[in-house]
Structure formats: structure tokens, C-alpha cells
Amino acid sequence: MTDILHERERQVYRKGAEPFQIDCEKQSAAGSVSQRACVFCGSRVVLYPIADALHVVHGPIGCASYTWDIRGARSSGPQLHRLSFSTDLQEMDVIRGGEKKLFAALCELIDAHHPKAAFVYATCIAGIIGDDVNAICKQASEAKGIPVLPVHSEGFKGTKKDGYRAACEALFQLIGTASTEGIVPTSVNILGDFNLAGEIWMIREYFERMGIEVVACITGDGRVDDIRRAHGAALNLVQCSGSMMYLAKSMKERWGTPFLRVSYFGIEDMAQALYDTARFFKDSEIMRRTQELVHLEIDKVMPQINEYRRDVRGKKAGIYVGGAFKAFSLVRALRLLDMKTVLVGSQTGSREDYDQLRELCDEGTIIVDDSNPLELAGFLQEKEVDLFIGGVKERPIAYKLGVGFCDHNHERKEALAGFAGMVNFAREVHSTMMSPVWQFTSRRRKEMAV
Amino acid sequence: MLLRHTTAEVTERTALTINPAKTCQPIGAMYAALGVHGCLPHSHGSQGCCSYHRSTLTRHYKEPVMAATSSFTEGSSVFGGQANLLQAFETIFTVYNPDIVAVHTTCLSETIGDDISQIISKAKADGKIPEGKHAIHANTPSYVGSHITGFANMAKSLVTNFAEGTGEDKKQINLLPGWVEPPDMRELKCLAHRMGVDVIMFPDTSDVLDAPQTGKHELYPKGGATVAQIRSAGDSIGTIGLGHSASTRAASALEEKCEVANEMLELPIGLQATDRLIEAMRVMAGVKVPDIITDERGRLLDMIADMHQYIHGKRVALWGDPDQLVSLCDFLVCLDMKPVYILTGTPSTRFEKRVRAVLGDSVPDVKIRKGSGADMFLMHQWIKQESVDLLIGNTYGKYIARDENIPFVRHGFPILDRVGHAYFPTVGYRGGMYLLEKILNAFMDRQDREALEEKFELTM
Known part of the structure; x- marks a missing residue:
């Protein structure tokens, strides 16, 4: 059994143990090598894909450097979001305050780039030195005539989840500020897809084929003007519930927009998302087109998926992701490949998330909250995992152990959503697990010797 | 055009950095600390700092990068981070058991004004640093200098914490590599070895951030300068510091603390800068330049000529x-x-x-x-x-x-x-x-x- 820090024992659950209990949504113990990030990170990843907005990081240079074009969130038009703008606060600014600098930076940038809106991220320092970011944003907005939205993302004010919420609050200020004229009754907003590797283009196309108008993509390939009229859509489709549920709930309260929780990952979840949407509109023509689409797409991808499945059947997978919602879909998608999930965890899951995971997983599966490399490496070995799915910090751990890896985070290079995405996923899983490189690593050499 | 926003005309910007050519101090301190064997870098600030630095280093080296964080909360930002750091020492030595914890600060803890020396003293007094283990620190406010400054500060901290002059004359020279890559550090050691010069090199990230695939995940890979090595730097013949912005502070500290004279050189990139390093080592250690190195120089020259x-x-x-x-x-x-x-x-x-x-x-x-x-x-x-x-x-x-x-x-x-x-x-x-x-x-x-x-x- 893997050694676990005493304080963390309650954040690890092995399915089968009764009663079910898991601690989560708590601060990481100081001194742990946590895989988690901060409030700023949460806000930045959510808002960053809005391509025609200015994203200004108010703080010392680091926060802007580390998040410069960090995520493959694609835009079909403007590329302004891929630049890195920082007030680059210096010692004197910390002493005297950075408000003047921020105002000047905003004015210079808005004059130079004519963005549709500006987001101003307050980092730790902005919070500590007491800069009135709200006031400066208001002032800049009045001076330049575009929305300038403060994002209260001081790193220490909670976890990444609080950053999602701060991002949603900024978005909420934009929504409802433009006319909804011309939006048809069968319309949706796509919330919580960030267009990594162009995924939202695929999803959008499905809806269009079904006869449903997509009003705003929030935030993948996002545009300010679309977001401003998002309240005109009949329905919100919420993927990535961890990041976008707050916005969906706020919109429901304010404009009565209903929402559905969906996932576009894996064949089952993708089909379910389309059917749920079709069902919502109670339109037989839409439903007919949806059935046609789903059948057509599944017929297209299944033969390829079946080929990959032959080789990966029965292999064991571990999952460690940021938000737990991704994990549900991954467990199901792996099941479609006849693979077993023996380890699943997240940085920021809630109790309900973990409860749902427990129902989904097989006996003995380890469920873990806010893990660290030492634990993860221990679990991977203990469970003799063949495939690890995670993000940038997890990849080298897997490789060092001689385990295949698939990035299901910012660094995915292939679209993994949608029906075609499932083929890409199966191919990636197959190619990493079947790579000849593992034959030369000591772990497999031992296996082969036995 | 991804950079369609760039205009040819340069207007003076007063308050703004676009697409930076630097990053902040703490990541440099983290990189330097990784060049010490059995050392766990520790980021005293919000969780995100540590996460960003680890991710960036991982993307750069494609290696696991271990570092702990004080995980600041709103409370710590009001009451100071002492409780977090004390708790951190306990967690770290219980779970990760390093030989050394190298703490660096962040903009947050610097602005709050946490006194890390005092906190480390308290941790020692409270028995939170086990016998034979070490906790050191460097102040690395993100709003001063850049990542290079952070590296220089941590390198200096290694000297002030560990180097000792015992009076014994060791036939070795100190080589401070500056911020170069693990294979560079390996090459520098190789050059010294071929010249028959014993060197103490720190930080040394070779065999840490270019560790071989072994089928194991090593929390502390085999590379890195050991505390004993850094300690003995105080008894060396002299110090060659490479790269003025990254190594001057450590070299000067060594001179001040242990009276080891130093010669600062530019990073040995290219023909002439390498010549100067070879010459400095030759003179300082009193050795001859072997043919194997002269031939290597000749091959570079030959390649340029061709x-x-x-x-x-x-x-x-x-x-x-x-x-x-x-x-x-x-x-x-x-x-x-x-x-x-x-x-x-x-x-x-x-x-x-x-x-x-x-x-x-x-x-x-x-x-x-x-x-x-x-x-x-x-x-x-x-x-x-x-x-x-x-x-x-x-x-x-x-x-x-x-x-x-x-x-x-x-x-x-x-x-x-x-x-x-x-x-x-x-x-x-x-x-x-x-x-x-x-x-x-x-x-x-x-x-x-x-x-x-x-x-x-x-x-x-």
C-alpha cells in the first residue's frame, strides 16, 4: 500500500470500503507537493480563450509569463488573446501602489488594439497593496468606451475553483449588454468548452446540423459581442461544470435561462448531450436530425475504435485531472475500450463528484482528492497501471515509471471531444501503451522475464 | 499572422510589458535549489506560484519537478505566513524526507514582510527540523530583478548556509556554472576532469533534470551538489564564477565568508570564452592543458573555417x-x-x-x-x-x-x-x-x- 500523509488519509478512498467517506474542497496541507494551482490560474484559463478581448495581468511579471499562450485554445479569427500583457510591477509600484500604472497600461493597450472588452486580472500583489482595481477599470471603461472588467483573482483567496467563480462574475457583467434580436427560439450557449485543439468547432457543427443556433461559445473561440447577447439563447449547455456552473446558475436566476449538464467526451456522453438537447426543444424534426447524426457519426467511428480496442482490452488506467467532471467521461470512454479504471482523482472535486465517481467505478478503485507526485507514483505502481491520463506535471511521472500517458488537459494536441475525438483518444491511448519504448524499460523487462 | 498586432513604429510605452523576455525570481531560486542533492525547493507563497514554476520547468526539461508550497490562504496574507511555513516543515520532513529544504519567497510573502530567518530559527527551536537536516532560504521578491536574480540569490544562500573555511587547503577549485542547462554542467565537469582539475560545482542540475529512464520515479535523483561538497568550497584554492549576473553574488559571498579568491568569467559559450575558462583553470589549478582539449578546440576552429x-x-x-x-x-x-x-x-x-x-x-x-x-x-x-x-x-x-x-x-x-x-x-x-x-x-x-x-x- 502506498504511504499517505496522515492528514491526507481521509482524502483517499478505496471503493468497497464502507462507509463512503472522502474529504475534499479543503486547503492543501502546507508543505505538500500539491498538483493544484491558484485562484489566478482558474480565472486565467477560463477567460483566456476570448480572442477579441484584452487580457491584462496586473502584478509582477511572473503571472503573465507563465500564462502566455499556455493553452491551445484556438480562435477562428482574432489572436489578441495569445499575447501577454502585464503591468510588470516593480518595487516602487509595490510601495506606492500600481493604480496609475494600470490605468496607463489599459489606455495604451485599448488605443493600440481596439479590443471589444478588457479583462484585468488582479494578482496576489494587487490585492495585498490594496490597489482599487474596480475603480481603475471603471475609469478606463468610461475613458475608452468599452467594458473593462475586473477579475478578482488574487492567488491566495482560495483555490482554482474560486478563480473560476471570479471569471464567471466578470462574464456575468458582460452578458445582457447587447440586443438579442434575431436569435431563434431553438438556440443554445455552449458553456465550458475551451476549444482546445479545435473541439468547439466540431461540437458547434453538430448543433448546426441538428438545426440549433449557437449564440455564444463561452469561452472557446469566444467573442465579446456573442457573450453580450448570450442571455438571448433558450438553453445553456454546461460542460466543465466546475468552472461554469456558477455562471449557468446566475443566468438562470437573472434571465431564467435553463441549463443542462453535458459532456462531449466519449461516444456515450456525446450522444447523450445531443439527445438531451434535442429533447429539450420538443421538436420532432430536430430529434430526427439528431438521431440521423448520431447514427451516422457512430457508424463512421466504431470500426476504427474496435480495432484499437482489440489491443487495449483489459488494460488498466489511472486518471488524475483538474476538475472531476472530466473524470466521469474518461471512465466511461475507457470502458468503451474495455479498459479498467483503477485510480481516479482530481485537484478540485466536490463530495458529490466523488460520490458519483464511486458509483461509476469498479471495486477496489482508488479515488483521491488533491494528490501529489509521491502518492500518484505509489498508486500507479501498486495498481500496475498501463496508462495514466493527466496534465503537464503528471506526464513525466508516468514516463519515468514506464507507463503510457495521454494528456487530457491543456496540452492535448488532438481534439478528444465529439465522435471523431473518441477515435483520436483511442488512437492516442493505443499508441502510447503499445509503444515499443516500454519494452526497453526495466519494469516491462521484469514482466517479460517472469 | 499571429502577431498581426505588432506595428513597426515604436511608441514609448510607459507602464506595460508585452510578451516578456524574462520571468520572476522564484523560478530561478527553484532551479538553483534543484541543483543540490536531496534538496526539496519550497515556495513560500500561494499555491499557484509553485505550480507554475514546476509546470514551466517540466515543460522545459520534460522531467518531474518536485517542490513544495506554503499554500497561502487569505488568513496567511493577513496574519503572516509563519504558521504555514512551520506546518510545511513538519509535512515535508514527515512525508518527503529531504536532506535540505530550500525556501524561497514570493511577491506575496515579501510584501507581507515574513521574516524567513526568524521562522527557520523558530522551526529549529521547536524541533521541526530533524537532526542532520537543513532548512535554508533566499529572499526572491518577484517585483525585483528577474528569474536570474532569483538564481543568483539562491546560489548565494548555498554559500552563506553551507560553505566553511576549516583552514585545510584542498586541492580543488570551485566552479560556479551560472544559469546553464544540465548538459552544460556535465560538460563543464568533463572539461575540468580532462584537465585533471578537481572541481566543486554548485548548483549542479545534471542527473537531476536530465535523469535517465530507470523505471522508477526518484523523488531525489542521484545528481546535485552535496552539502559536504558545498561545505568544502570554503577550503578551495579559488573560485571561478561563470556568468556575472548569475554567479557574482555567490562568488563574492564565498570570498567574504571563507576568503576564497574568485575570478569572474563570462559563460564559456564559443571559442574565446571557452579559451578564457580553460586558461583560468590552468592557472588556478596549476595544470597543463591536455592534447584532448587542444584537439577539441582545433576541431571547433576547423568547423568554423570550413x-x-x-x-x-x-x-x-x-x-x-x-x-x-x-x-x-x-x-x-x-x-x-x-x-x-x-x-x-x-x-x-x-x-x-x-x-x-x-x-x-x-x-x-x-x-x-x-x-x-x-x-x-x-x-x-x-x-x-x-x-x-x-x-x-x-x-x-x-x-x-x-x-x-x-x-x-x-x-x-x-x-x-x-x-x-x-x-x-x-x-x-x-x-x-x-x-x-x-x-x-x-x-x-x-x-x-x-x-x-x-x-x-x-x-x-
Whole structure:
């Protein structure tokens, strides 16, 4: 059994143990090598894909450097979001305050780039030195005539989840500020897809084929003007519930927009998302087109998926992701490949998330909250995992152990959503697990010797 | 055009950095601390700092990077981070059991005013640092200097915490490598070894951030300078510090604390800078330069002679860290190339003077910029005014390379999209050959790709 820090024992659950209990949504113990990030990170990843907005990081240079074009969130038009703008606060600014600098930076940038809106991220320092970011944003907005939205993302004010919420609050200020004229009754907003590797283009196309108008993509390939009229859509489709549920709930309260929780990952979840949407509109023509689409797409991808499945059947997978919602879909998608999930965890899951995971997983599966490399490496070995799915910090751990890896985070290079995405996923899983490189690593050499 | 927003006309910006050519202090301290064996870097601040630094280093090296964090909360930002750091020591020594915890601060803990020395003393008094284990720290406020400053501060902290002069004269010299890559550190040790010189090198990230695949995940890989080695640096014949911005502080501290005299040199990139290192080692250690090194030098020279017609007069734009840039310019001048635009986000008083001295009158229209306002946006503006033949710098140059169709050699930190830097040195004569090969390939691949049919050459 893997050694676990005493304080963390309650954040690890092995399915089968009764009663079910898991601690989560708590601060990481100081001194742990946590895989988690901060409030700023949460806000930045959510808002960053809005391509025609200015994203200004108010703080010392680091926060802007580390998040410069960090995520493959694609835009079909403007590329302004891929630049890195920082007030680059210096010692004197910390002493005297950075408000003047921020105002000047905003004015210079808005004059130079004519963005549709500006987001101003307050980092730790902005919070500590007491800069009135709200006031400066208001002032800049009045001076330049575009929305300038403060994002209260001081790193220490909670976890990444609080950053999602701060991002949603900024978005909420934009929504409802433009006319909804011309939006048809069968319309949706796509919330919580960030267009990594162009995924939202695929999803959008499905809806269009079904006869449903997509009003705003929030935030993948996002545009300010679309977001401003998002309240005109009949329905919100919420993927990535961890990041976008707050916005969906706020919109429901304010404009009565209903929402559905969906996932576009894996064949089952993708089909379910389309059917749920079709069902919502109670339109037989839409439903007919949806059935046609789903059948057509599944017929297209299944033969390829079946080929990959032959080789990966029965292999064991571990999952460690940021938000737990991704994990549900991954467990199901792996099941479609006849693979077993023996380890699943997240940085920021809630109790309900973990409860749902427990129902989904097989006996003995380890469920873990806010893990660290030492634990993860221990679990991977203990469970003799063949495939690890995670993000940038997890990849080298897997490789060092001689385990295949698939990035299901910012660094995915292939679209993994949608029906075609499932083929890409199966191919990636197959190619990493079947790579000849593992034959030369000591772990497999031992296996082969036995 | 990804950088369609760049205008050729440069307007003075007063309050703004666009596409930075630097990052913040703490990541430099983390990198330096990783160059000590059995050391766990610790970030005293919000969780995100630590996560970003680890991710960036992981992207650069494709290696696991271990570091702990104080996980500041709103409470710590009001009441100070002492409770967090004390708790952190307990967690760290219980779970991760390093020999050393190297704490660096962040903008947050610096602004709050946490006194790390005092907290470490308290931790020791409270028995939170087990017998035989160490806790050290460096102050690395993100709003001062750059990542290089952070590296320099942690390197200095290693000296002030560990180096001791016992009075014994050890026949060894200290080699402070500066901020170079693990294969560079390996190459420096190899050069010293071939000359028969015993060196104490720290930080030393070789075998830490270029660890072999062994089927195991090593929390503390086998590389890194040991505490015993750093301690003995106080008894060495002398210190050779490489790279003024990264190594001066540690070298001076060693002189001050243990009276070990130092000689500061530029990073040994290229022919002449390597010559100076070899000469310094020869004199300081009183050894002869072996044929194997003389021959290696001859091979680099031979390669330059063979290929000089392809690089003569080429205009180069470079960005990165001051120590790297000064030496790169030196090498480029020796290759008869023209470094026309040179830029670093790191503030440095010495940088511009040295670059001008190195260039002499070879590039009359050179543009040099450092510190605040020196960013990749400005670099692109310069290039738009008058283009160059080659770009040398970190990964962030790829947007310019693509938009302007300019050959691009990756060098510096971070490199997020290639792997060579993590395995092949650019210091020493062999490093010079590797660098020259990369430069030549960049030009020749382009020529082969774009030459008109009638001008396409088989032999080059």
C-alpha cells in the first residue's frame, strides 16, 4: 500500500470500503507537493480563450509569463488573446501602489488594439497593496468606451475553483449588454468548452446540423459581442461544470435561462448531450436530425475504435485531472475500450463528484482528492497501471515509471471531444501503451522475464 | 499572422510589458535549489506560484519537478505566513524526507514582510527540523530583478548556509556554472576532469533534470551538489564564477565568508570564452592543458573555417538572459556574424557595456535594450523596421520566426517545444560545435527549402 500523509488519509478512498467517506474542497496541507494551482490560474484559463478581448495581468511579471499562450485554445479569427500583457510591477509600484500604472497600461493597450472588452486580472500583489482595481477599470471603461472588467483573482483567496467563480462574475457583467434580436427560439450557449485543439468547432457543427443556433461559445473561440447577447439563447449547455456552473446558475436566476449538464467526451456522453438537447426543444424534426447524426457519426467511428480496442482490452488506467467532471467521461470512454479504471482523482472535486465517481467505478478503485507526485507514483505502481491520463506535471511521472500517458488537459494536441475525438483518444491511448519504448524499460523487462 | 498586432513604429510605452523576455525570481531560486542533492525547493507563497514554476520547468526539461508550497490562504496574507511555513516543515520532513529544504519567497510573502530567518530559527527551536537536516532560504521578491536574480540569490544562500573555511587547503577549485542547462554542467565537469582539475560545482542540475529512464520515479535523483561538497568550497584554492549576473553574488559571498579568491568569467559559450575558462583553470589549478582539449578546440576552429562562407555577415537578433547574450555575441562576432538586436528583460548594469565592448565597431547600428520595456513586442518592432537573417532565443521567438519567415535557433529559457537543450551542451568547444551546427542547419535547411530549382545545390 502506498504511504499517505496522515492528514491526507481521509482524502483517499478505496471503493468497497464502507462507509463512503472522502474529504475534499479543503486547503492543501502546507508543505505538500500539491498538483493544484491558484485562484489566478482558474480565472486565467477560463477567460483566456476570448480572442477579441484584452487580457491584462496586473502584478509582477511572473503571472503573465507563465500564462502566455499556455493553452491551445484556438480562435477562428482574432489572436489578441495569445499575447501577454502585464503591468510588470516593480518595487516602487509595490510601495506606492500600481493604480496609475494600470490605468496607463489599459489606455495604451485599448488605443493600440481596439479590443471589444478588457479583462484585468488582479494578482496576489494587487490585492495585498490594496490597489482599487474596480475603480481603475471603471475609469478606463468610461475613458475608452468599452467594458473593462475586473477579475478578482488574487492567488491566495482560495483555490482554482474560486478563480473560476471570479471569471464567471466578470462574464456575468458582460452578458445582457447587447440586443438579442434575431436569435431563434431553438438556440443554445455552449458553456465550458475551451476549444482546445479545435473541439468547439466540431461540437458547434453538430448543433448546426441538428438545426440549433449557437449564440455564444463561452469561452472557446469566444467573442465579446456573442457573450453580450448570450442571455438571448433558450438553453445553456454546461460542460466543465466546475468552472461554469456558477455562471449557468446566475443566468438562470437573472434571465431564467435553463441549463443542462453535458459532456462531449466519449461516444456515450456525446450522444447523450445531443439527445438531451434535442429533447429539450420538443421538436420532432430536430430529434430526427439528431438521431440521423448520431447514427451516422457512430457508424463512421466504431470500426476504427474496435480495432484499437482489440489491443487495449483489459488494460488498466489511472486518471488524475483538474476538475472531476472530466473524470466521469474518461471512465466511461475507457470502458468503451474495455479498459479498467483503477485510480481516479482530481485537484478540485466536490463530495458529490466523488460520490458519483464511486458509483461509476469498479471495486477496489482508488479515488483521491488533491494528490501529489509521491502518492500518484505509489498508486500507479501498486495498481500496475498501463496508462495514466493527466496534465503537464503528471506526464513525466508516468514516463519515468514506464507507463503510457495521454494528456487530457491543456496540452492535448488532438481534439478528444465529439465522435471523431473518441477515435483520436483511442488512437492516442493505443499508441502510447503499445509503444515499443516500454519494452526497453526495466519494469516491462521484469514482466517479460517472469 | 499571429502577431498581426505588432506595428513597426515604436511608441514609448510607459507602464506595460508585452510578451516578456524574462520571468520572476522564484523560478530561478527553484532551479538553483534543484541543483543540490536531496534538496526539496519550497515556495513560500500561494499555491499557484509553485505550480507554475514546476509546470514551466517540466515543460522545459520534460522531467518531474518536485517542490513544495506554503499554500497561502487569505488568513496567511493577513496574519503572516509563519504558521504555514512551520506546518510545511513538519509535512515535508514527515512525508518527503529531504536532506535540505530550500525556501524561497514570493511577491506575496515579501510584501507581507515574513521574516524567513526568524521562522527557520523558530522551526529549529521547536524541533521541526530533524537532526542532520537543513532548512535554508533566499529572499526572491518577484517585483525585483528577474528569474536570474532569483538564481543568483539562491546560489548565494548555498554559500552563506553551507560553505566553511576549516583552514585545510584542498586541492580543488570551485566552479560556479551560472544559469546553464544540465548538459552544460556535465560538460563543464568533463572539461575540468580532462584537465585533471578537481572541481566543486554548485548548483549542479545534471542527473537531476536530465535523469535517465530507470523505471522508477526518484523523488531525489542521484545528481546535485552535496552539502559536504558545498561545505568544502570554503577550503578551495579559488573560485571561478561563470556568468556575472548569475554567479557574482555567490562568488563574492564565498570570498567574504571563507576568503576564497574568485575570478569572474563570462559563460564559456564559443571559442574565446571557452579559451578564457580553460586558461583560468590552468592557472588556478596549476595544470597543463591536455592534447584532448587542444584537439577539441582545433576541431571547433576547423568547423568554423570550413563553413564560414555560409555565415559571414548574417544579421542576428537575440534575446534572453544577460550572461548568455554577452557570450553568444562574443561567439557570433568570432563567426563574422552581426548581432544587430540584443534584448533582455533582466535589469543589468553591466550587460550593455559588455555587449558594446564585445561587438567593438563590428555592428555600428546595433540596438540593445535591457530591463523594463525590453520585451518581445519591441524585438518584433525592430525586426519589422529592418529584418534579420537569424533569430536566437527561447521558444517565445517562434511567433516572430513564423510571421516573418526567419530561421530560428532555440537557446535559453524556457524552451517549450524542442528537446536538444536538455541533452546537448552549448558550453565548451563541443558546445560551440553543437551551436554552430544548429546555426548552419537553420540557414541551410531554409536554403534547401526555398531555393529556386535552378539554384538548388547538392553540395554545400
